[in-house]
Amino acid sequence: EVHLVESGGGLVQPGRSLRLSCVASGFSFDDYAMHWVRQAPGKGLEWVSGINWNSRNIGYADSVKGRFTISRDNARNSLYLQMNSLRAEDTALYYCAKSEAGTYNYYAMDVWGQGTTVTVSS
Amino acid sequence: DIQMTQSPSTLSASVGDRVTITCRASQSVSTWLAWYQQKPGKAPKVLIYRASSLQGGVPSRFSGSGSGTEFSLTISSLQPDDFATYYCQQYNSYSPTFGQGTKLEIK
Numbered sequence: 001e002v003h004l005v006e007s008g009g010g011l012v013q014p015g016r017s018l019r020l021s022c023v024a025s026g027f028s029f030d031d032y033a034m035h036w037v038r039q040a041p042g043k044g045l046e047w048v049s050g051i052n053w054n055s056r057n058i059g060y061a062d063s064v065k066g067r068f069t070i071s072r073d074n075a076r077n078s079l080y081l082q083m084n085s086l087r088a089e090d091t092a093l094y095y096c097a098k099s100e101a102g103t104y105n106y107y108a109m110d111v112w113g114q115g116t117t118v119t120v121s122s
Numbered sequence: 123d124i125q126m127t128q129s130p131s132t133l134s135a136s137v138g139d140r141v142t143i144t145c146r147a148s149q150s151v152s153t154w155l156a157w158y159q160q161k162p163g164k165a166p167k168v169l170i171y172r173a174s175s176l177q178g179g180v181p182s183r184f185s186g187s188g189s190g191t192e193f194s195l196t197i198s199s200l201q202p203d204d205f206a207t208y209y210c211q212q213y214n215s216y217s218p219t220f221g222q223g224t225k226l227e228i229k
Contacts, residue, residue: 035218037166045158045166045209045220059216062123095165105216108156110177112165 002026002111004096009116012086020116022079022096027111030074033099035109036081038092038118048094049081050104057103064090086120093117124148124212128221134229139200143224145193145210154214157186157195160223161206169208170195200226 008020020036036048049060049070058070069082079096094116097109125148135141145155153173158166168177170186173193183198197204205228210221 044223045160045211047211047218047220050216050218057216061217100171105213105218106154108168108171108211108213109158109166110168110171112167114165 002098004098004111004113006094006096006113006116009094009118011119011121013122014087014120016086017082017084018086018118020081020083020094020096020118022113024077024079024096024098027098029072029077031102033102033104033107034072034079035097035099035104036070036079037095037097037109037112038090039095039115040089040092043092046092050099051079052104053102059104083118086118088120091118091120123217124151124215124219126210126212126219126221128208128210128224130224131222132225132227134227135200136229137200137202141197141200141226143195143208143210143226145188145195145221147191147193147212150190151212151214153189154212155186155188155193156211156213157184158209158211159204159206160209166209 003025006022033052035050051070067085071080096113098111100107127146155173157170160166174186207223207225
């Protein structure tokens with residue numbers, strides 16, 4: 001069975017950093033692009049970042065560009081999101097999602113994890 | 123970035139009703155559009171991809187149509203399990219974007 005499990009969320013002060021992880025199982029992780037998508041409390045879905053299977057194509061939402069870094073370790077079946085200079089508006093449930101194929105554009109997100117919660121507050 | 127606008131934001135309907143949710147893109151996304159269903163406390167689930175292709179395991183009462191900038195999701199006969207929030211998403215670009223969501227409520 002295909003599974004994505006996120007971790008690393010928590011309460012952090014504004015301006016500090018946090019690193020999220022997502023471990024994949026049940027599929028050939030290194031064949032697929034991956035995404036981070038977030039959902040602020042009571043709000044809709046916001047795409048945060050995407051990375052191709054080989055890490056050669058990466059994209060970010062304007063709201064996180066320059067502060068967040070996506071990466072992956074195919075040997076460890078793991079996806080990461082390094083979040084720096086965190087702001088109150090970054091408070092959200094962060095989902096890891098699998099693309100249908102090796103690139104993150106032109107394909108939908110067909111498997112989602114259950115998310116990890118990030119709260120940015122002093 | 124491509125903006126996605128869904129309507130209505132909230133829809134009240136009864137079991138057995140046929141309902142349609144629309145999604146408009148600020149520029150053409152061809153058929154690079156998906157629909158997701160999200161229930162409270164759960165992760166989103168893809169229903170439709172490539173504007174009209176039904177994801178495996180999704181009931182046939184769900185259907186999608188459209189291309190370019192105008193899209194729709196139709197549920198032919200609402201079931202109790204269908205009351206949820208629905209999102210469209212374009213993936214035509216390297217910056218995918220979601221609509222703001224449509225909450226489908228029981229009338």
